[in-house]
Amino acid sequence: MDCINLEVPTVLKGKTALVTGSTSGIGHGIALCLARQGANVVLNGFGEFEAARAEVAALGVKAGYHGADMSKPAEIEAMMAYAQAEFGGVDILVNNAGIQHVAAVEEFPAAKWDAIIAINLSSAFHTTRLAIPGMRARNWGRIVNIASAHGLVASAQKSAYVAAKHGIVGFTKSIALETAQTGITSNAICPGWVLTPLVQKQIDDRAAREGIPVEQASRELLGEKQPSLQFVTPQQLGDLAVFLCSAAADNVRGVAWAVDGGWTAQ
Ligand code: NAD
Numbered sequence: 001m002d003c004i005n006l007e008v009p010t011v012l013k014g015k016t017a018l019v020t021g022s023t024s025g026i027g028h029g030i031a032l033c034l035a036r037q038g039a040n041v042v043l044n045g046f047g048e049f050e051a052a053r054a055e056v057a058a059l060g061v062k063a064g065y066h067g068a069d070m071s072k073p074a075e076i077e078a079m080m081a082y083a084q085a086e087f088g089g090v091d092i093l094v095n096n097a098g099i100q101h102v103a104a105v106e107e108f109p110a111a112k113w114d115a116i117i118a119i120n121l122s123s124a125f126h127t128t129r130l131a132i133p134g135m136r137a138r139n140w141g142r143i144v145n146i147a148s149a150h151g152l153v154a155s156a157q158k159s160a161y162v163a164a165k166h167g168i169v170g171f172t173k174s175i176a177l178e179t180a181q182t183g184i185t186s187n188a189i190c191p192g193w194v195l196t197p198l199v200q201k202q203i204d205d206r207a208a209r210e211g212i213p214v215e216q217a218s219r220e221l222l223g224e225k226q227p228s229l230q231f232v233t234p235q236q237l238g239d240l241a242v243f244l245c246s247a248a249a250d251n252v253r254g255v256a257w258a259v260d261g262g263w264t265a266q
Contacts, residue, residue, distance in 0.1 A: 011246055013038030016062075016087040018079075018131075020070055020123065021045045021097030023052050025196030026146060029234020030094055030241045035059040037242050039092060042083050044068055062087065070097040070123035071115055080130040089134035092245055095124035095168070096146040100198055102205070105159045113160045120164035121171070128175060132184065141184035142245045145172045146237070149192045149225070149260045165190075169256045176254030185253050187244050192260030193222060195231040228261030 017034040021027040023045030031041050032055065040062040043053055049065050056063035064086055068079035083090050098120045101112040124145055135141025150158060151165035168188060175186035193199055199221075207217035222229050237259060243249055244257075258264050 011037050012092070012242075015091040015245075016040045016042065016083065016089065017092035017094060018042040018083050018090045018127070019044065019094040019096055020127065022094075023047050023049045025198060026191065026194055026234045026237055027094065027096040028052055030096065030144075030146075030238040031056055032059070033235065033238025033242050034092060034094075034245070035061045035063070037245070039245075040064075040087055042066060042079075042087060042090070044070075044079060045097065071118040073122075073126050076123060076126040077130065080127065084134070089138075090127075090131045091135065091138070091140060092142045092144070093127055093131045094144045094146065094241060095127055097123060098146070098164075098198070100158070100161050100202070102157045102202065104157055108159060116160035116164050117167075120161065121167045124168055124171060128171075128186075132175075132179070135179075135184045136182060139183040141179070141182075143172070143175060143184070143186040144241050144244055145169075145186070145188040147172070147188040147190045147256060149190055149258060149263045151188060151190050151256060152258065152264045155225075172256065173254040180253060183250075185244070185249065185251075187249075187252055187254065188256040189237055189240055189244075190256050190258045190260060190264070191232050191237055192226045192258075192263040193231050194234060194237070196234070199231075222261075225263050226261040227263070227266065230261055232259050232261060 017039040019027045019031045022031040022043045035056045041056045043065045053063045066079040066082045068075035147168045148165040150162045151169040154162045172188040203217045207214045
């Protein structure tokens with residue numbers, strides 16, 4: 001994957017990035033873009049991880065993996081301790097792990113609500129509270145929270161996801177204020193539709209529900225929300241994360257940056 005090439009190609013050399021949920025989709029794309037700029041990377045997420053780790057290592061940086069379940073604070077603490085012991089701490093924290101469940105609120109399983117709030121929102125509190133002391137000591141840090149267009153506007157049937165994503169946008173702003181006079185910044189990226197397993201499931205469910213081909217379900221999904229009628233790509237999000245980590249973004253603080261093909265402009 002080709003990523004944006006800033007003037008100094010190894011602008012992040014010597015930094016360590018921890019990207020939650022980076023065995024797949026957006027997190028994987030962001031991990032690759034940060035590695036291409038020279039950052040060492042700690043990957044996290046479920047499923048097969050060795051291929052993703054090898055892909056990052058092939059870029060000439062140190063690549064690690066920790067399988068912490070982001071719904072479990074004790075496992076998050078173990079992951080941050082691993083990053084400290086093996087990498088000397090976390091300079092760039094990308095809170096990306098997330099899940100989705102689609103149902104009307106009166107039918108929403110309580111356990112799914114709890115899981116979405118834990119993984120999509122509370123995990124960022126735990127990683128951030130554990131990463132900030134080291135960032136303060138080094139007076140440099142980047143916190144990039146992967147929110148969503150659903151952090152800015154709502155859709156029906158996604159109450160937990162919308163609550164978590166609005167929550168993480170607010171959390172991002174609070175941390176930006178708490179660190180405003182330091183070299184640490186905190187920002188959110190708000191993607192529209194990105195064709196990852198998380199969205200493919202929604203397209204497949206729609207095709208099955210309406211008895212239509214998957215391609216038609218995909219076109220309908222985009223047409224409802226995303227005026228560009230194009231999926232955002234993990235690489236575009238990775239390139240924005242690289243920019244947020246650059247010196248040019250030293251005073252970008254507390255923003256919720258939409259990359260959504262015009263979704264939230266409507
Ligand atoms: P994905 O399903 O491809 O990847 C999710 C990643 O999170 C995987 O690596 C998975 O293993 C990991 N994960 C899930 N539960 C976890 C847990 N409990 N602990 C640790 N890791 C866990 O999804 P994606 O589309 O790449 O989504 C990544 C993020 O981007 C999510 O926060 C999602 O809400 C957000 N987002 C996605 C879209 C989109 O259109 N795909 C749009 C806006 C925001």
